[in-house]
Amino acid sequence: MLKVDDINVYYGSIHAIKGVSFEVEQGEIVTLIGANGAGKSTILKTVSGLLHPQTGSIHFAGQNIVNVPPHKIVSQGLAQCPEGRRIFLQMTVEENLEMGAYIRLRHEIRGAIADVYERFPRLKERRRQQAGTLSGGEQQMLAMGRALMSKPTLLMLDEPSMGLAPILVTQIFEIIKELNQAGTTILLVEQNAQMALSVAHRGYVLETGRIILTAPAADLLNNDKVRKAYLGG
């Protein structure tokens, strides 16, 4: 479904992503784990079209999307819930959801909002509230709900558990599993490697811009190197 082939991404002269290749098959949850600054967010931004690889190709649903502008990539069914949530703080909860459905037709939006409210009842209670007044957990739910509004076939999540209390982290990962069971393919970027590997089918380990290891998630959980570096021994 998504095939990233040997991409190199630079910030000016900084070589952030060095020959990275990976694949996500339809129906999978794939996780990309790695320490701070390894290049996880850079990869997602590149796939979304916000950054452009110097070399290499990115195919989504069979099409090369390397020079496709970000808004067109969204309409092809590839959505991203960015790191740090990035919800529109000065807009209401419902307006945020409407923005998520920007590419959809007016009559589809009501139904999509109803779906999100069903999954996140808390958001429905707060629909007229400014998003900036939500708690951190609610903001994360809004960010995920907003990304779902475009009805993506592939959803990329950048550290959805960041800054959340353990109970909320568990909840977020439950939702990720549910979404996947409902048919959404997921590419999950996480620092919480334990949690990410426990829901994912496969994982890639990223170190300073290179993929150093890839295996089924269960194997990575038992891999000595991974345990030492990312799972606290």
Next chain:
Amino acid sequence: MGFLSYLISGISLGSIYAIIALGYTMVYGIAKMLNFAHGDVIMVGAYMSFMATAYIGWSPLASVVLAMAVCTLLGIIIERLAYKPLRNATSLAVLITAIGVSYFLQNIALLIWSSNPKSFTSIISLDSLRLFDGQLIISSVTLVTIAACIVIVYGLTMIVRYSKIGKAMRAVSEDKEAAQLMGIDVNQTISVTFAIGSGLAAVAGVLLCSAYPLLMPTVGAMPGIKAFTAAVFGGIGSIPGAMLGGILLGVIEILGKAYISTELSDAIVFSVLIIVLLVRPTGLLGKKISEKV
């Protein structure tokens, strides 16, 4: 009666500043740049209206529509050719380019229409309003200008609050990257913003020259700077701020001229701005972010 009459003139002049300031403030809010060529778009609008009425014999209303159409297109073209290539450049580079565009427009106008002032016939030919047994006379231009400002501010507020493109503008204004991830075409949104601002500049140009009927290639420069001041004064990025800032500026200018000194009126206007910015660096309404675009 003198004071009331000055006050109304001030509000009317301020309404023109406000309409211009809206263009500055919306473009700033969304593209995060100061379009210093905005004042010269006013001038182009006024010439269009002048040519349509004086040379082709169009009705005043039709001439305004033409002016708006030409300026809207001009705004889109300026953004496309001059600013879009600089989307990731430093703000200094963008500023210098904007000043360059401003001189370019003035000089093109000089080539086409020469520096001889044209005498603009007011597009509004209704009777003046006489109140208090004729002690207070308000010209129809004044009334139409104030009404136009109210309608425009109301209309824009509604667009920004409720329409799809208006919401996209707010989203882009707040977080361009996140907006792109929602599927919003940022370039298109910025282009629409320039189109609206420039269309409004045409209206301002026609109203300005109806009130002060000497039309020259530099006619937009000073009102442009004052409107920019008004936008900053009211809180740049804020629509109600642009209106408030514009009207206050107009009133201060006219009252200053009437009661203090004609020569010093501009100095008074800019001093007030400096004082306000010292006390409130974000401008009068700069904190009320919910209305920002």
